[in-house]
Amino acid sequence: MTVRHKNCPQEKAVKGWQEHQLHALQTITCDAQLFELAASIVHSLGFDHCSYGLRMPLPVAQPRVVLLTNYPRAWEERYKEKGYVAVDPTVRHGTHSLQPVVWSDAFFASSRDLWEEARSFGLCVGWAQSSRDVNSTMGLLSVSRSGEPISEIELRDKEIQLAWLTQMVHLGMSRILTAKLMPEAKAQLTDREIEVLRWTAEGKTASEIADILNISERTANFHIANVITKLNAPNKTAAVIRAGMLGMLG
Known part of the structure; x- marks a missing residue:
């Protein structure tokens, strides 16, 4: 060799x-x-x-x-x-x-x-x-x-x-x-938004996520809405897909 x-x-x-x-x-x-x-x-x-x-x-x-x-x-x-x-x-x-x-x-x-x-x-x-x-x-x-x-x-x-x-x-x-x-790739998600989105990816509802994270359902929906806006997604399912493909969920 x-x-x-x-x-x-x-x-x-x-x-x-x-x-x-x-x-x-x-x-x-x-x-x-x-x-x-x-x-x-x-x-x-x-x-x-x-x-x-x-x-x-x-x-x-x-x-x-x-x-x-x-x-x-x-x-x-x-x-x-x-x-x-x-x-x-x-x-x-x-x-x-x-x-x-x-x-x-x-x-x-x-x-x-x-x-x-x-x-x-x-x-x-x-x-x-x-x-x-x-x-x-x-x-x-x-x-x-x-x-x-x-x-x-x-x-x-x-x-x-x-x-x-x-x-x-x-x-x-x-x-x-x-x-x-692909401006979505530059979106900055907060730790809490990522956490909520991960549970959304697991199929959890806003109510279930609220119980898991010890927050109100309104707060869970607030974070989901923010993510949808930041990723320019039509709904939370699309937001989860986009975040996952962009490596944002870890």
Whole structure:
């Protein structure tokens, strides 16, 4: 077994590369500018194109989605026209796993039409990884090129940078877009409101919660009403769902 010294040249190079990019990724306040920086980093790693998708957990039925890409415009239109997002294995994989994946014939076996069309647009070689944060917001970074396949050596050399970039772009995009697309995530619930909401999630009525917490039923309803307002929810059931998905219930 080979043991890599913590100060080996490769790790020093990776650390220096990260430090060089970190400040910009943390301070940019525009999603388009952040994507441009990410695309330039992806290009420096040997890929022609990239895309980044951000999916908010709310609304539950139709989550808000933002997609930024520098793929060929004709491919973007074709992808949308054919509804490929519904059968895209990278999206399906990213929804269920945070493990990175390298594109291959086997990986796209269930979506041959998508794979063949993508290759016809020069999207022949690719890598993708998803990410999530405490608000249950999901991000997916995909990079691609038309040239040489990704070798084991290249993957070993670049996967750390790609994984790091995936996390940093997600944190940046989430920071920029959450306040605009999901203001509920910024709501500040009091300890008592959280306590009442937890019991509501257990199916307890306001009267039962009042008995459990030794407060009046009117006070229990007051806290529930406050939570509904803060989370912009239509009722207490929706408030419980939103709070749970946003990680507010602990």
